[in-house]
Amino acid sequence: MSTETPLDLKKTVNLPKTAFSQKANLAQSEPARLEKWSRLDLYRLIRRAGEGRPKFILHDGPPYANADIHFGTAMNKILKDLVVRSRTMMGYDSPYVPGYDCHGLPIETHVEKALEKKGKKKSDLNLETFRRICREHAENALKSQTRDFKRLGILGEWDDPYLTMSNHYEAETARMFARFVERGWVYKGARPVYWCIKDQTALAEAEVEYHQHTSPSVYVKFPLQSDPAAIDPALAGRKVFVLIWTTTPWTLPANLGIAVHPDFEYSAFEYGDEVYIVASELVESVAAKCGLDAAPKVLARFPGSKLDRLECRHAWLDRTSLLMVGEHVTLGGEADAETELDVSEAQKKSDSKAGTGCVHTAPGHGHDDFVIGKRYGLEIYCPVDNAGRFTPEVEHFAGQRVFDANDLIVEFMRERGVLLFSERYEHRYPHCWRCKNPVIFRATPQWFIAMDQAHRDLVEKDEDGRDRTNFTDNPSETGSLRSAALEQIERVNWIPAWGVDRMRNMLKGRPDWCVSRQRVWGVSIPVFYCAKCTEAVADPAVIHHVADIFERESGDAWYTHSAQELLPEGYTCKGCGAQEWTKESDILDVWFDSGVSSIAVLENREELRWPADVYLEGGDQFRGWFNSSLMVGIAAHDRAPYNTVITHGWTLDAQGRAMHKSAGNAVEPEKVIKQSGAETIRLWCVSSNYFDDMRGSDEILQRVTDGYRKLRNTARFALGNLDGFDPARDSVPVEEMEEIDRWALAELNRVTKEVLAAYEAYEFHNVYRALYNFATVTLSARYFDIIKDRLYTFAPRNKARRSAQTVLLQIGDALARLLGPILVFTADEIWENLPNRTEPSIHLALFPTANDERHEALFAEWDRLFAIRDDVLRALEEARVAKQIGSSLEAKLTLGASGDALALLQKHQKDLRYLFIVSQIELGEAKGAGVSITISVADGKKCERCWNYSKRVGESDVYPTVCERCVAALAEIEQE
RNA sequence: CGCGGUGUAGUCCAACGGCAAGACGCUCGACUGAUAAUCGAGAAACGCAGGUUCAACUCCUGCCGCCGCGACCA
Known part of the structure; x- marks a missing residue:
């Protein structure tokens, strides 16, 4: 049917049309979508859909229910969400029960501080009341964290998380203790x-503050009891002493050993008729400090390992002091925990080296001492009572307060002739945060x-x-x-x-x-x-x-x-x-x-099972949760509670420094959500490799936002060109498609395969890279640009146009599904705007499947064509710079080639003008290896409808401003 | 200081031992039918020093930088 009146040309062009807006407005749209999911009870729907599928259990390491979440917490939870969601879309039943760690010192500390603000003290309350306040604090914190996690789009059993302070959990914790006893x-x-x-209480490190403190620094002789010839024949028959150094003389009565480094070299040097052993590197500084010979005569040199398990006598007590080797020994000084800070300080002060390389070890009075003492089977000896007084068994000093005893012990040693040197030594020393008095290390x-x-x-x-x-x-x-x-x-x-x-x-x-x-x-x-x-x-x-x-x-x-x-x-x-x-x-x-969580949670919930498939936490958890869970798993079932353990890095700022609120470089999740949506944080999580440390800053997040926009616009183009497309009615079978459409499908298949493999391997950054690259290069810069002419100017029902649309639908569908675990909000929005959706939400759908076809010939051919296209684009740019053309449609392209290249171009001759987006192509044989490219101004006039140039514009009486292609298209449209 | 990780353009990152890829940003340009979009062109990088090799970003050693763990923090 032909109409009398010509159509309005502009209206016959099929421009994209979709409800999927260009502007995401995530800050507003995300809460609305969360609300919608909540109404749908999406988590429950997913559980129901997953019934009967194989299970995949990610067990949540509980974050500490104290403060609000920070960027690292957000990343941790998002990564878990990515695992759970991707496994769900792979076809597993993957329930997620989040947990909270509710007990512990930080909450106690927080509550104490809050009480102090009200002028109350912990001791004013009975313990039940104090615990009640702690419980309330944890409850509030976990509620607030739950709200934040939900806002990030984390899907899970938020109505019923596991709490380490719940009745059942506390009971299970006690039962597991019984299991260890058993x-x-x-x-x-x-x-x-x-x-x-003073307070007569144990202190956490958090309750200790460091202040300057002056201690006696002493060098003491411990006579070697073992045969010195065992070390070196040169020492046979000599009176040999091991020299130790300490800044806590009061711990000397508790000395049970001396630690040396197995790999350091030690020297025995002569002073009068005595022989002293110290680390070789420190011989001169010790000699100088103690006023010995300026150039001491060294009798023997040997590695510390030679001294292992030899015995000294205590400097004044009738007791053995065991020589031990330990890696904790340094050349800076003593390695008691109290003085660990001294070590680094002493090492910096190169002019005044302290220490002898032989470390006084009192297992009851120092951390390293304790560890090495344990290893050598020493008693954890601590003859000091709660009030810091020596117990009655301590000869000469019983009943003395340890700090008062310091000077007495120094004097005593001087009289006995075992003290080589002493001086006042100022250093940082731990003090009680409450009473400000110096604290001690004491075995309890x-x-x-x-x-x-x-x-x-x-x-x-x-x-x-x-x-x-x-x-x-x-x-x-x-x-x-x-x-x-x-x-x-x-x-x-x-x-x-x-x-x-x-x-x-x-x-x-x-x-x-x-x-x-x-x-x-x-x-x-x-x-x-x-x-x-x-x-x-x-x-x-x-x-x-x-x-x-x-x-x-x-x-x-x-x-x-x-x-x-x-x-x-x-x-x-x-x-x-x-x-x-x-x-x-x-x-x-x-x-x-x-550590009990795998038992208390996995074994007690119907939908879960022990052991877990995956644990996923930061590297700090090797010594933490990975470890404690392993201990409990072995106690309970002689097995690790996890099959796979994934570790993620730390969140750092743009310069690679740790994020700290106090440093002002922390990125606050809340702020980002407000500005650009949770989707930005989620995308940031996959934008780089989480196995390493991840950097975050406003600038980096801005990049991520740009990436998001690119993905969104790409999806939007697909959706916009599917307006009016009815898959059931309009789909074109693959065999009947244009070749470039088949190429696009092959590319889609390839990227799908890549993405699924990346999800399988938990390499989410590769998911992102693959999809982003596909969206920007394959689609936006190539495929979409090339098919625009077909989509816009062909008659709506033209088969070639339907061919492209069939591909666009598959692309849109696959993008939504593959982005589903990452862009949980946007993927769902894409899904809603697709014409073929079956499930009410993308999150009930599964990943697309990829086939095994390699399409090698197709890829090879099109790779070559796109390589030529790159050359053409460069030539067009030159013509543009030379003001020869503006739009590429103003150009006519003359191509010369020979052999295979010519054959390839001839094969696709009909498509070349679309591939290169020019109005005219002239192809001929030319000598030489490459393809010669010449740009000239296109012949004819610009068609008002399709903007291509053609000599045949004006041939139609009805549409005098239009080219021959458009005349045909318009005829088709009029028939519809 | 131990244990572990890590270092590629301004930024995020990729590369079986074989021409150092891509993207963001930047500079310049095109288009105005993906339009607070889109397309093109360009400049721009292997922490340092050795070693193995025909060949090293890749493997080895050392150094330097950064990060985490080494706590009654969690």
Whole structure:
């Protein structure tokens, strides 16, 4: 049917049209979409859709329920969300139960500070009340975090997360402690902690502040008891002394050993009729300091390892001091924890080297001392009481306060002739944050989980903080926690692969796990002491009885009930038959809490299962949660609780520095969300490789926003050109498509394959790179640009146009699905604007499938064509610079080629004008290897409708301003 | 100081031992039918020093920088 009146030309051009706006307006649209998902109950719908599918369990490491989330927390949760969502779209049933770590010191500290602001003190409250306030604080914090996580688009069981402070969890924590007891891995021993002698309390590192402090610095002689000839024949028969240095003379009565570095070289040098051993590097500085010979005569040189397990006598006590080798020894000075700071300071002061390379070791008074002492089976000896006074057994100094004793000991040593030199030494020293007095390191009774052996006695006898346990240094001992852990980690898939090395290294070197804390806000150690004979009862049956009470009343029961009420009725002491009991006052390390999660959560929820497929946390968790979870998994089931462990890096600022609120370089998630939406943070997470540290700043996020816009516009172009396309009616079979459309589909297949593989390997940055590259290069710069003419100017129902649309639909569909886990909001929006959607949300859909066709010939041909196109574009640019043309449609292209190139161009001759986006092509044979390109001004006039140039513009009477192609198109349109 | 990681244009990052890719940004330009878009052209990089090799961004050693862990922080 032909109409009399000509059509309005502009209206016959099929310009893109879609409800998918160019401007995302994410800050507003995201909350609206979250609201919609909430109404749909999307998480529940996904669970229902996943019924019967194979399960994939990512187990959430609980963030600490204290402050608001920061950028790193956001990244951690988003990465987990990416795993869960991608596995869901791969066809797994992948439920996500988030958790919160609710106990611990930071909350106690926070609550204490809040109380102080109100003029109250912790001691004004009873412990139940204090715990109640802690609980409330955790509840508030986790509510606020939950709100933030949901806002980030994290999908999960937010209505019912797991809390380490829930009744059930606290009960399970107690039960797991019983499990460790059952396996014979729990014992009570001693361990040095920071101790304030004024407040008579243990202090956390967080409660310690460093101030300048003046201590006596002393060099002391320890006579060698072993035969010096064993070190070097030159020393045979000599009076040999090992020289130590310390700034805490009061710890000398507790000296049980001397540590040297196995690889350092030590020297024995002569002074009078005596011989002194110090590190070779320090011989001169020690000699100078102590006023010995300026050029001491060295009798022997030997590695520290030569001294291993030789014995000295204590400087004045009738006791052995064992020589040990340890990597912690430095040439800067003593390595007591109290003086660790001195070491770095002393090393900087090159003019005044302190120390001898032989480290005075008192296992009851220093961290490194404790560790090495344990390794060598030394007693954790601490003859100092709560008030900081020497116990009666300390000869000469019993009852003295340790700081007063310093000078007395120095004088005493001087009189005895064992002191070589002393001076006043100013250094940074830990002080109590409350009373501002200097603190000491002091061994106190603690509960441990043994790494290396099963203890015959459930609870090791312990008097006055002494550890009587044998410590074996044999990790291969079967049945030990350490050996089982070392074996299990080899079966775990670590991503990146170096994780296993790090874990192995950590496990090999770690001391027994100290699980007791002298704190309030946590799960009590469910142990009772007989009031008569002080027998400790750590009985699994009793603990289970207590756990059942926790299950009903929460762990608060430990504080609200008496020991008798918590024990089974009529429980009597096996030792003395008494029935009066006291309760242990320590709580469990919060790492024990969170380590229990795989048991408390995975085994207790219908939809989950043990072990987990994946744990995904930052690298700080090797010593933390990965470790504690492993310990618990082995205690419970002799197996790691995870099959795969993925580690992510740290969030840094643009300069690669750690983000700190105080440094002012922290990027706040809330602010970013407000400005450019959660989608920006999500996209940032995949914009670089999370296995390494990730950098974030306003500028970097701006780049990410630009990337987002590019993706959005690409999707928008596809959607806009699908206006009026009915897939059922208009789709064109692949065989009947234009060749470039088939090429685009092959490219889509290729990128789909790549993206699916990247998701499979958790390499989300490769997902992003592949999709981004596809969107910008393959689609935006090439395919879309080329098919515009066909889409816009051909009759709407023209088969060639429908061919392109068929491809665009597949592209839009695949983009939405493949971006689904990342751009959760935008992908859903794309999905809504596609004509073929089946599910109500993209998040109920699955990933597209890729076929195995290689399309090698097709790719080879089009790669060649696009290479020629690059040359053509360069030539067109030159013509543009020469003011010959503006738009490329103003050009006529003359191509000359020979051989294969000519054949290729001839084969696609019909398509070349579209491929190069010019109005006319002249193709001829030319000599030479490459393709010769000549640009000239196109012939004829510009067609008003399609903007191509043609000599035939004006041929039509009805449409005098239009070219022959448009005349045909208009005829087609008129027929419709 | 130990253990582990990491270092490529201004930025984010890629490359079986074989011409150092892509993107953002920048400079210049085109278009005004993806338009607070789109398209094109251009300038711009392997932390340092050795070693292995015909050949090293890649492998090895050392140094330097940065990050994490080494805490009753979590």
